[in-house]
Amino acid sequence: MTNVVSNLFFDAEAPVLYEIDTHIVGSSPATRRMKQMLTAVAPSGAPVMLSGDTGAGKERAATAIHHASGRDGQLVAVNCAAIPGELLESELFGYEKGAFTGADERRIGLIEMADGGTLFLDEIGDMPLELQSKLLRVLESREIQRVGGRESIAVDFRLVTATHRRLTDAVAEGKFRADLFYRINVLPVPVPSLANRLEEIPELIDRMLRDHSDQHPHANLPHFAMDAIERLQAHGWPGNVRELRNVVDRAIVMFPGRMLHAAEVDNFLLLSETDGAATNNAPGTGFAVGDQEGVLKMLREKGSIDIRLILRDMEIGMIEGALQVCDGNVTGAAQALGLQRTTLIEKIKKYGIKKPH
Numbered sequence: 001m002t003n004v005v006s007n008l009f010f011d012a013e014a015p016v017l018y019e020i021d022t023h024i025v026g027s028s029p030a031t032r033r034m035k036q037m038l039t040a041v042a043p044s045g046a047p048v049m050l051s052g053d054t055g056a057g058k059e060r061a062a063t064a065i066h067h068a069s070g071r072d073g074q075l076v077a078v079n080c081a082a083i084p085g086e087l088l089e090s091e092l093f094g095y096e097k098g099a100f101t102g103a104d105e106r107r108i109g110l111i112e113m114a115d116g117g118t119l120f121l122d123e124i125g126d127m128p129l130e131l132q133s134k135l136l137r138v139l140e141s142r143e144i145q146r147v148g149g150r151e152s153i154a155v156d157f158r159l160v161t162a163t164h165r166r167l168t169d170a171v172a173e174g175k176f177r178a179d180l181f182y183r184i185n186v187l188p189v190p191v192p193s194l195a196n197r198l199e200e201i202p203e204l205i206d207r208m209l210r211d212h213s214d215q216h217p218h219a220n221l222p223h224f225a226m227d228a229i230e231r232l233q234a235h236g237w238p239g240n241v242r243e244l245r246n247v248v249d250r251a252i253v254m255f256p257g258r259m260l261h262a263a264e265v266d267n268f269l270l271l272s273e274t275d276g277a278a279t280n281n282a283p284g285t286g287f288a289v290g291d292q293e294g295v296l297k298m299l300r301e302k303g304s305i306d307i308r309l310i311l312r313d314m315e316i317g318m319i320e321g322a323l324q325v326c327d328g329n330v331t332g333a334a335q336a337l338g339l340q341r342t343t344l345i346e347k348i349k350k351y352g353i354k355k356p357h
């Protein structure tokens with residue numbers, strides 16, 4: 001693998017490198033190794049399997065591969081764990097009108113939508129066995145049939161898969177088809193956890209702040225002092241880059257134009273650890289800002305979510321965070337949140353939020 005990768009790497013064209021570098025931030029040895037691999041595999045049409053912990057950046061790597069591949073079609077991302085098994089087939093393959101109750105009109109599936117582009121199957125290990133067989137057939141025949149349809153439709157897509165667990169274990173347990181595993185594991189690329197590239201934290205923060213200011217040109221960005229960075233580099237990062245993004249998002253909301261020191265960072269990290277417990281004073285969903293994980297989990301378990309409840313919980317979490325960071329000072333917290341003081345007081349009353357002493 002290493003030889004193949006390094007040979008391909010040296011032959012890789014500059015635009016490929018440019019795309020990979022644009023999407024993937026970081027110059028640690030671990031990330032440099034990953035970028036070399038991505039640069040090598042992107043131009044080939046062979047299936048890539050990304051492995052790594054949750055939040056490490058697998059979807060970002062898939063996006064980089066797509067953009068560096070030179071394929072004209074679109075990148076279609078599907079989280080196999082987020083869509084209930086019985087729905088996943090019709091989502092992937094599409095269906096003909098009348099295929100089942102409720103199929104009022106023909107629907108193009110996600111595989112067909114990825115024609116000419118890239119199909120990214122996230123959490124492939126969660127795909128039901130029956131669907132695994134159907135996917136294998138598609139990979140071998142390069143054709144699909146919509147649910148309820150007879151016509152075979154040719155599809156040309158590049159497959160990228162991702163998993164956060166060892167698929168070989170799932171194969172050994174009979175939960176994942178061995179033949180599919182070998183078909184999709186042609187070019188394995190490990191995505192390193194943030195704990196293995198702590199030196200990249202300043203670069204990642206810079207990029208996140210820059211992205212924010214590209215979207216909000218008038219935003220007053222926060223600054224991270226050296227002691228704050230040191231504190232971040234001593235953290236364990238179980239939630240990886242996603243957890244770091246949450247910290248940066250909190251800093252953007254609560255410290256616009258201000259300097260964060262170690263103490264503030266400690267508070268933010270504490271908030272990360274108590275995500276979900278933040279709503280104990282009111283019956284809630286237990287979601288926190290940016291908690292996509294939680295949303296997906298609930299969608300999986302219940303099949304639906306109540307967006308108003310989730311937004312309310314996020315609001316409670318942010319108010320509690322601002323109060324904590326401002327030592328219970330309502331005027332300061334209102335300022336940090338961009339709210340009128342009276343509005344904040346109303347919200348504190350409405351949600352029964354207790355101010356820290």
Ligand SMILES: Nc1ncnc2c1ncn2[C@@H]1O[C@H](COP(=O)(O)OP(=O)(O)OP(=O)(O)O)[C@@H](O)[C@H]1O
Nearest residue numbers: 024025053054055056057058059060164241242245
């Ligand atoms: N190198 C990076 N530079 C900037 N942001 C990044 C980087 N890597 C990841 N992120 C951000 O971190 C968050 C998590 O990344 P991503 O969704 O790619 O992780 P993942 O490994 O696919 O997670 P999951 O296993 O939960 O699907 C996203 O908001 C993403 O934009």
